[in-house]
Amino acid sequence: MGKTVRFVQGNEACVEGALYAGLNFYAGYPITPSTEIAELLSLKLPQRGGKFIQMEDEIASLCAIIGASLTGCKVMTATSGPGFSLMQEALGYAVMAEIPCVIVDVQRGGPSTGIPTHVSQGDVNQARWGTHGDHAIITLTASNHQDVFAITVEAFNLSETYRTPVILLFDEVVAHMREKLVLPEPGELHTVERLKTAVKEGVDYHPYLPREDGRLPMSDFGGVHRYNVTGLVHDMWGFPSTEPRVVHGLLRHLVDKIENRAHELARFKEFHLDDADIVLIAYGSSARSALHLVEERRRRGERLGLLELQTLWPFPADVVRTRCSRARAVVVVEMNMGQLLPSVKLAVERPDRVFLANRIDGVFITPADIHNILRIIQGKGV
Numbered sequence: 001m002g003k004t005v006r007f008v009q010g011n012e013a014c015v016e017g018a019l020y021a022g023l024n025f026y027a028g029y030p031i032t033p034s035t036e037i038a039e040l041l042s043l044k045l046p047q048r049g050g051k052f053i054q055m056e057d058e059i060a061s062l063c064a065i066i067g068a069s070l071t072g073c074k075v076m077t078a079t080s081g082p083g084f085s086l087m088q089e090a091l092g093y094a095v096m097a098e099i100p101c102v103i104v105d106v107q108r109g110g111p112s113t114g115i116p117t118h119v120s121q122g123d124v125n126q127a128r129w130g131t132h133g134d135h136a137i138i139t140l141t142a143s144n145h146q147d148v149f150a151i152t153v154e155a156f157n158l159s160e161t162y163r164t165p166v167i168l169l170f171d172e173v174v175a176h177m178r179e180k181l182v183l184p185e186p187g188e189l190h191t192v193e194r195l196k197t198a199v200k201e202g203v204d205y206h207p208y209l210p211r212e213d214g215r216l217p218m219s220d221f222g223g224v225h226r227y228n229v230t231g232l233v234h235d236m237w238g239f240p241s242t243e244p245r246v247v248h249g250l251l252r253h254l255v256d257k258i259e260n261r262a263h264e265l266a267r268f269k270e271f272h273l274d275d276a277d278i279v280l281i282a283y284g285s286s287a288r289s290a291l292h293l294v295e296e297r298r299r300r301g302e303r304l305g306l307l308e309l310q311t312l313w314p315f316p317a318d319v320v321r322t323r324c325s326r327a328r329a330v331v332v333v334e335m336n337m338g339q340l341l342p343s344v345k346l347a348v349e350r351p352d353r354v355f356l357a358n359r360i361d362g363v364f365i366t367p368a369d370i371h372n373i374l375r376i377i378q379g380k381g382v
Helices: 010-021 035-047 058-070 081-086 088-097 124-129 145-162 172-176 244-259 286-298 317-323 341-347 367-379
Strands: 004-009 025-028 051-054 075-079 101-107 138-140 165-171 178-183 268-271 278-282 304-309 311-313 329-334 354-358
Touching (some): 010 035, 010 101, 010 172, 025 058, 035 051, 058 075, 081 088, 101 145, 286 367, 317 341
Parallel strands (some): 025 051, 025 075, 075 101, 138 165
Antiparallel strands (some): 004 178
C-alpha cells in the first residue's frame, strides 16, 4: 500500500504531527487563527483514547496540560498572540518545574487583539522573553506543511528529552493555506517517549536529580512516589530553597541544558549558499517568498541564497555565522519590525552589512517586496 496523501491546512498538519508524536491530552481555548487545531483534536483525540477539554481561558489551558503532563501524558495547547500573553506565568512555571509540554502560537497582527485574521510574525521575542526571570526556551517553526508535521513531532521529542516546554511558532499564512501532506508510516519518524525513573516504590526518589547524561527521569504524579512540585527555586527533592548554592545551580541548569546545546538543537534548511554573495535569512511563511525570489533571481544570474531557520530559540548563532561568512550582504526577511534582526547582527562578522526586508501591515510579504529592498541595498553599492 502507498503512503497516505492529504490536502490540508497547516493547522491540520500540526494536529497530525502531534497525534503521530503520541499526544494524548489537549486543553485549549479557541482563538483565531489557531482554532482549527482545537476543533480537529476535539474530534480526533477522543477517537484515539486521548482526552480533549476546552478550558475557560488560556491561563487555565496551559495549567491543565501542565497537570496532565505530570501524570505521564504527552500534552499540547494552541493559541495566538493575546492568548499566548495570558499563558506567560504558567509558561514560567513549566520552565522552573521542568514539565514537558508543547505550546503552539499561531501568530496574528498585534499588539492587543490587533488584526485577528491577518498574518504577522510579531511574537518572536515574546516566545523568548515573555515569561520573567532568567531562563532558556526552545522555539521551532516551519514554512510548509510537510515541515510543520515533522517539526511538531520534533517539538514533542525535545520537550520529553529536556523536560521543558517547547513553543511552536507558526503564522496565519502557514496555518490557513492548503497544500499536500504525505503522512509517514508509524515508526518512520523517531519519537521520544517519557523517561521514567527506575527507582522502586518505597525508595527515596529525587525528582530533580539529573543522570550523568543530564536527563531527569520522571515519576507519574499520583503514582508510587510522593514528591513536591513548585514554581519556587527548589532542591533536588523539589522543596523550596533560598540557599545561594541551590539557586545558582538550578538557574544554571535551566539555562545550560538548552543554551549549551544550541548547535545540536539548530534545525534549518539551506538553499544555494555555496556561492551566494547575498544571503536571505527567513522563517515561517516569509521563507516561502524568500525562496521564490532566490530561485527566480538565480535564473537571471544573480547569486542569492537562503538560510531558512526552523529553530529560532536558542538562536543558532554558529549556523548563521558560518553560512553567512562569505556573503557581502545579509537580508533578514520578517513580518515584524525586525525581531530576529539583532540576533543576526550579533552573530555575523559585519553587522553593518545586515539589512531588513519586512512588512508590518498584516499583508503577506511577497518576493517583489523583498526584491525592492535588494534593489535599494544594491543601489547603495553594497
